[in-house]
Amino acid sequence: MNSRRxxxxxALAFFLPACRKDEPVEPxxxxxxxxxxxxxxxxxxxxxxxxNALLADARTENxxxxxxxxxxxxxxxxxxxxxxxxxxxxxxxxxxxQVEGLMHSHYGxxxxxxxxxxVKAVYDTYNEEHMHDYGTFFCSVVSPNGNAYLLKIEDxxxxxxxxxxxxxxxxxxxxxxxxxxxxxxxxxxxMGPVGSFEMALCELLEDSGLVLFKATxxxxxxxxxxxxxxxxxxxxxxxxx
Numbered sequence: 001m002n003s004r005r006x007x008x009x010x011a012l013a014f015f016l017p018a019c020r021k022d023e024p025v026e027p028x029x030x031x032x033x034x035x036x037x038x039x040x041x042x043x044x045x046x047x048x049x050x051x052n053a054l055l056a057d058a059r060t061e062n063x064x065x066x067x068x069x070x071x072x073x074x075x076x077x078x079x080x081x082x083x084x085x086x087x088x089x090x091x092x093x094x095x096x097x098q099v100e101g102l103m104h105s106h107y108g109x110x111x112x113x114x115x116x117x118x119v120k121a122v123y124d125t126y127n128e129e130h131m132h133d134y135g136t137f138f139c140s141v142v143s144p145n146g147n148a149y150l151l152k153i154e155d156x157x158x159x160x161x162x163x164x165x166x167x168x169x170x171x172x173x174x175x176x177x178x179x180x181x182x183x184x185x186x187x188x189x190x191m192g193p194v195g196s197f198e199m200a201l202c203e204l205l206e207d208s209g210l211v212l213f214k215a216t217x218x219x220x221x222x223x224x225x226x227x228x229x230x231x232x233x234x235x236x237x238x239x240x241x
Contacts, residue, residue, distance in 0.1 A: 202226060
């Protein structure tokens with residue numbers, strides 16, 4: 001992929017007993033729709049501050065930085081900083097208990113959006129019982145160009161079916177990575193280095209049960225990325241009273 005690194009590895013070091021969910025459990029706190037969930041993040045000033053801190057790291061450091069986002073009794077997030085090794089396109093998350101989210105930066109010439117391993121990390125978090133509430137869980141990434149992206153689960157059953165196809169076996173994951181690369185290359189000339197990744201990821205996530213959002217600094221407005229009926233990429237906002 002020219003000078004861009006394909007093999008971005010987001011390792012997740014999980015240590016729990018062999019106790020897995022056979023069926024999804026309904027979230028303890030119900031949120032009526034995706035727009036309300038996004039509205040909660042848009043109104044969270046600390047969340048925006050953390051994204052801006054990650055953006056500063058993405059532009060000045062040669063390592064991945066991030067946060068494990070924990071729930072708290074005060075009904076706000078608790079952020080635990082995480083740091084990758086200098087010069088390595090990876091970061092290790094080792095949560096102690098269940099988390100509400102994973103946040104990290106991409107520096108230099110790494111993916112401007114989520115890598116394939118980032119998407120798989122959402123499933124790994126659920127599968128290893130580290131996801132506090134799949135209805136409110138989020139995974140985010142910030143790149144040096146000033147964009148941030150967010151993944152949320154919209155349909156848990158479709159997401160688990162999608163994950164079973166691509167994330168349970170090495171062959172499936174390799175197929176996912178190859179498809180991502182081929183789609184991005186196909187759009188590179190017409191959509192550029194950022195748009196081509198966005199379009200490729202949107203296509204890969206169709207019928208995945210995941211929703212992709214995008215924001216630019218100061219990261220207080222999130223827009224849903226999707227393809228319209230003409231095959232063009234569009235950004236759709238939420239209006240929540």
